[in-house]
Amino acid sequence: MTTSPVRRLATALLLPTLMAGLLSGCGIADSLDKAKCDWMTERADGTSPGPAGHTLILVDASASVRGTTQRSAGVDHSDVVGEKAADWLKDAGTVSVAAFGGDARDLRWSARNWSATPLADDEGGQERQRKSVPECVGRAVADAQKTVPARGGSDILGAMREASAALGSAEGPRRLIVLTDGLSTTGCADLTQARFADKAERDAIIDVCLDTREMAPDTLASVQTVLVGLGRTARDEPQAMPAHTEWLGELWKGICAAAHPQPDRDDCVLNDVTPTDSRGTEASLERPSEPKVDFPQRVYRMAGLRALFDPGSAELRPAAIAQLTKIAVELRAEKGARFLVYGYVDPRGGSANNRSLSQARADAVRDELTGLGVRDVTALGKGVAVGCPGARGELTTKQKLQCDRRVDIRVVR
Known part of the structure; x- marks a missing residue:
């Protein structure tokens, strides 16, 4: 049986490809x-x-x-x-x-x-x-x-x-x-x-x-x-x-x-x-067991001179917008993270008002961050703050109230 020139040409073109596949499949190509x-x-x-x-x-x-x-x-x-x-x-x-x-x-x-x-x-x-x-x-x-x-x-x-x-x-x-x-x-x-x-x-x-x-x-x-x-x-x-x-x-x-x-x-x-x-x-x-290095969560605390709200108010201060804009730039760089906004109040109001006010403050910050391009932000009103994390030395009454009237932004992974 005589093979046509076209078939011989097709065989010649396909043979290297087939051989490469066979060699690779057998592990010979790797060697x-x-x-x-x-x-x-x-x-x-x-x-x-x-x-x-x-x-x-x-x-x-x-x-x-x-x-x-x-x-x-x-x-x-x-x-x-x-x-x-x-x-x-x-x-x-x-x-x-x-x-x-x-x-x-x-x-x-x-x-x-x-x-x-x-x-x-x-x-x-x-x-x-x-x-x-x-x-x-x-x-x-x-x-x-x-x-x-x-x-x-x-x-x-x-x-x-x-x-x-x-x-x-x-x-x-x-x-x-x-x-x-x-x-x-x-x-x-x-x-x-x-x-x-x-x-x-x-x-x-x-x-x-x-x-x-x-x-x-x-x-x-x-x-x-x-x-x-x-x-x-x-x-x-x-x-x-x-x-x-x-x-x-x-x-x-x-x-x-x-x-x-x-x-x-x-x-x-x-x-x-x-x-x-x-x-x-x-x-x-x-792999053998080994100790792990855990990265501490980053927390932005907006209190004292950095407080975002006036007493009894859930409306952001004008200066707060600039602070949150800077924070939003950093949060947008946190790929794969989500963000929790905790709102707090000082103890001078009633319990019902404290809860609603703290939630309103958290909502205001969440809305501002979302408007600045930050995704996956959750707002949580926590009511009256307990203690002042990170405070150094004895605080005056005014300083304690300022710290209580704060918002914490926590980065979570």
Whole structure:
């Protein structure tokens, strides 16, 4: 039977597609792709980064980043590597990738002193190797993200110390890339009891780290440090609000600067690249238990000089509009949050009037916020206030009444 030219042409065109599908289905395509990275390990001795520059990527494998269930949407940093490879691997002769958990001594290497400089003899081969570097390093990061640490938690500072020691013998540029949410649960930087409050709290943490020698002024000497993903946690973990993320950024910049003998602005960098979400893996189910860092709820208290209402009134003061406009801008940035408005009154009115007045005040603030573009706002009249949260020192009678006549706006996740 003679095959027509048209049929032979169709077969020739379809065969590569069919073969690709078969290879992929059999897992052979994956091994062929993996072979693209084999050249990077040819001269890796696993102990020394060699004389050229070296980039070391630390991957936080704690549950707060990867999630705790198979359905968790964890944080995936592998795409970030491809996006930033040109900057992170510039002048780097070698590159390493390691995962860490609650024990900094237990770094799990998915890449150790891989060559980042093409080794092929011909220009075409060198170009192919050069183009494969971001993908290969991204795969090493993806492998590190699947790591199950022997100990739960996250010892970020300890991992940075170990990484700095591993970079020690490199003669060229030394870079440390830390892919983490910044939620350390171990040692001097343990944030499980943190209030995420102010600069004083951050300074106290840094002082403790210096006093305990968990960090020294030369810990990161001559190491350019880049932190990526601060405040970004898995979907089923406590979620940071912008204020928490900003606080974390200032904390880790401060820790990093304190670990450099003469810190330069380029020594400690917070990267603005946003990691993507990934689906949970089987390994997620095997992760050891670990302490969690809970972000305190943000509460805006409008009392005293910031009081929104005159005594006995539910009509917003003119100055209140400007205050609420500023708050609305911040609330609109709280993605995925809902907002509770609590209205209070002082004890000078009758019980029935107190309840209706407190509800009317909460309604007035809710309506103003909604008109300013804030969604999912609930108004709750609480009646007479009990106490004055956050007050310092003894309050005068006038101050107590002003505090009682307040509105609280609570951010809830």
